[in-house]
Structure formats: C-alpha cells, structure tokens
Amino acid sequence: MLGLNIKLPVWQAPMAGVTTPELVAAACRSGVLGSIGAGYLSGEKTEEFIQRVKKQTNTPFSVNLFVPGPVHAAEGQVAKANKLLAPYLEEVGRSPVAEPVISSSFEEQLAVVVQEKVEVCSFTFGLPPQAAIEELKNNGIITVGTATTVDEAKACEKAGMDAIVVQGSEAGGHRGTFQAPENMIGLMSLLPQVVQEVSVPVVAAGGLMNGQGVAAALCLGASAAQMGTAFLVTEESGAHPLHKEAVLTASETDLVYTKAFTGKTAQGLSNRFTEGLKGQERELPPYPLQHVLTAELRKKAGELNKKELMSLWSGQSPRLSRQQTVDELVRKLEEEIEEALFAANGVMQNAKRTNR
Numbered sequence: 001m002l003g004l005n006i007k008l009p010v011w012q013a014p015m016a017g018v019t020t021p022e023l024v025a026a027a028c029r030s031g032v033l034g035s036i037g038a039g040y041l042s043g044e045k046t047e048e049f050i051q052r053v054k055k056q057t058n059t060p061f062s063v064n065l066f067v068p069g070p071v072h073a074a075e076g077q078v079a080k081a082n083k084l085l086a087p088y089l090e091e092v093g094r095s096p097v098a099e100p101v102i103s104s105s106f107e108e109q110l111a112v113v114v115q116e117k118v119e120v121c122s123f124t125f126g127l128p129p130q131a132a133i134e135e136l137k138n139n140g141i142i143t144v145g146t147a148t149t150v151d152e153a154k155a156c157e158k159a160g161m162d163a164i165v166v167q168g169s170e171a172g173g174h175r176g177t178f179q180a181p182e183n184m185i186g187l188m189s190l191l192p193q194v195v196q197e198v199s200v201p202v203v204a205a206g207g208l209m210n211g212q213g214v215a216a217a218l219c220l221g222a223s224a225a226q227m228g229t230a231f232l233v234t235e236e237s238g239a240h241p242l243h244k245e246a247v248l249t250a251s252e253t254d255l256v257y258t259k260a261f262t263g264k265t266a267q268g269l270s271n272r273f274t275e276g277l278k279g280q281e282r283e284l285p286p287y288p289l290q291h292v293l294t295a296e297l298r299k300k301a302g303e304l305n306k307k308e309l310m311s312l313w314s315g316q317s318p319r320l321s322r323q324q325t326v327d328e329l330v331r332k333l334e335e336e337i338e339e340a341l342f343a344a345n346g347v348m349q350n351a352k353r354t355n356r
Contacts, residue, residue: 007031043108170207211336
C-alpha cells in the first residue's frame with residue numbers, strides 16, 4: 001500500500017503523549033507502519049523525536065500532526081471551568097490557570113517533516129492549508145487525512161490526501177471530527193460507505209485489537225488497519241503504568257466519551273474526574289483551552305499515581321488487550337490475519353457449494 005513496503009497491512013496509531021521512539025521503531029522493525037504522535041510537541045522536540053527513531057530503524061514511519069483551528073470561548077467560560085477544576089487541582093497541589101496561553105508549533109513541525117524527509121505525514125482535527133499539502137507532496141511525502149464521516153472522507157480526498165484514516169466511534173482517545181455536527185458512526189458501518197465514495201486507499205481505525213478485526217476491515221475494503229489501544233499496553237509504550245493496568249483489566253462497560261480533559265470529545269475509561277464533570281461539559285471551553293487548563297492536573301496526577309484524575313484513553317475492546325512486546329503483538333497479528341482470511345475464504349466456498 002502506497003509503496004511503504006511493510007510486511008503487514010497494519011499501522012500503529014499515532015497516540016500523542018504515549019508514543020515513544022522505542023515504540024515507533026519497534027513497530028517499524030516488526031513489519032508495520034510506526035507512527036509518531038507529535039500533536040503536543042514543539043518543532044524542536046519533533047525533530048529530536050524523529051532523529052531518535054531514525055537511529056533505531058531505517059524503515060518508513062509516519063508523523064501525525066494536529067491541525068490548529070480557531071478558538072472561541074464564551075465570556076466567562078474559562079472562569080467557570082476553573083471553578084469546576086479547582087478542587088481537583090487543589091488535590092494535586094496546583095492552582096487554576098487564569099489566562100491560558102494558546103500556541104501552535106504546526107508550521108515548525110511541517111518544516112521539520114520536510115527537512116527530515118519523513119515518508120508519511122498524517123493529520124488529525126482537520127485539513128492543513130493547501131500550500132502545506134502541496135509542499136509535502138512535492139517532497140515525496142505521503143499525506144494522510146483523518147475522517148469520522150463520509151463527508152469528511154470526501155473532503156480529505158478533494159484536498160488531495162493520498163490516503164484516509166477512517167475513524168469509527170469505537171476508537172480510543174480523541175475524535176478526529178472536523179465538520180459539524182459531530183457524529184458517532186461505528187467502523188463496520190462507516191468503512192464500506194467511505195470505500196464506496198472515495199478512490200484513495202482507506203485505513204480502518206476504531207476498536208481493532210487482533211488479527212480477526214484487521215481481517216474484517218480488509219474484507220470491507222480497507223487497505224490497512226490502524227491500531228492504538230493494542231499498542232498502548234505494549235512494553236515499549238510510554239503510557240503510564242496505571243493507564244496500562246487500567247486498560248488491561250477493563251471491560252467495554254467502563255468506557256465513556258468525555259470533553260472533561262481537553263474540551264474535545266475523547267473516549268477513555270471512566271474515573272472520578274470524568275464522572276465529576278459529567279453533565280457540566282457544556283460549561284467547559286473548547287479545545288485547546290480546556291487542554292491547557294487541565295495540563296498541570298494531568299501531569300501531576302501521573303506523578304502522584306492518582307489514576308482517578310488521569311486521562312485513561314482506550315478503545316472499545318479493552319478485554320482483548322494483552323501485556324506483551326510490540327514484536328509479540330505483531331507476530332500474533334500475522335498469524336490471526338492469515339487464519340481469519342483463510343477461514344473467511346472457506347466459508348465463502350462452502351456457501352457457494354451449498355447454494356448451487
């Protein structure tokens with residue numbers, strides 16, 4: 001697919017704040033596409049991250065960037081949010097941020113991606129300027145958009161994206177939605193509809209945890225599958241140990257969609273913080289303002305091992321998570337995909353014989 005020359009049609013999801021150079025490199029070496037979640041990094045840190053990956057592998061990998069958008073907060077919204085956050089901040093010894101500062105390193109990151117000649121650059125939360133897309137393509141860099149609806153997928157193709165990650169509602173972490181209204185469409189419904197409407201390769205994402213899920217996505221027309229939570233709990237992942245443990249011991253009923261941490265809809269495990277702000281999320285400012293307001297809370301909660309105040313992102317299939325290395329995960333995926341596709345072919349052949 002796209003000339004990436006990877007062994008398996010699998011992409012490791014670019015989980016901002018979780019991916020480490022070791023995780024990305026291990027994914028690449030195992031035969032899948034490793035992805036750097038650079039959304040929260042500066043241009044300088046993005047360059048450093050890329051170079052650390054290059055020291056560990058010479059295979060293709062991807063860098064994912066968050067597309068910045070306009071920020072509009074209603075009058076008094078930050079003050080209301082700080083009032084809601086105050087008891088949680090006090091619990092970790094931090095004070096509210098009265099005047100959140102919003103900055104973006106997007107342009108710097110784009111320059112680094114071109115400079116470092118990264119093979120793939122993907123985007124979340126919107127479409128980059130046309131000039132940026134053209135510059136990347138002129139430098140031989142594959143561009144990938146993220147869509148949560150058919151219309152968003154069509155917009156990605158129209159903008160010139162070489163491929164599209166189709167994110168079903170089962171996906172963990174932030175929704176990649178960039179067109180209103182926000183919709184929650186399951187992957188198995190969304191995927192074939194997108195494949196029907198666009199001509200570029202489609203990558204399926206959302207709740208895929210094993211080879212059977214990947215095979216199902218391939219059968220529905222995907223060219224590859226993107227997996228996040230399965231890689232989040234691997235040994236090479238940078239997720240907090242309590243985060244990994246929470247996912248490994250969770251069930252599908254423990255999940256919740258929330259804007260409490262960042263102001264943008266994301267899926268993760270319910271805890272005291274998400275429950276405490278449930279029903280009050282309309283009072284919160286939008287992303288990235290809320291993200292800035294809770295940054296110190298999340299950081300300190302991790303340092304103090306306060307799981308109930310951490311953002312525990314997870315997809316909808318935590319029961320299928322396994323504690324293992326990236327190499328062990330990918331080797332198992334290869335076996336499962338082959339077995340599932342062989343079984344599917346056998347079912348089809350049997351059905352044909354039965355119906356003759």
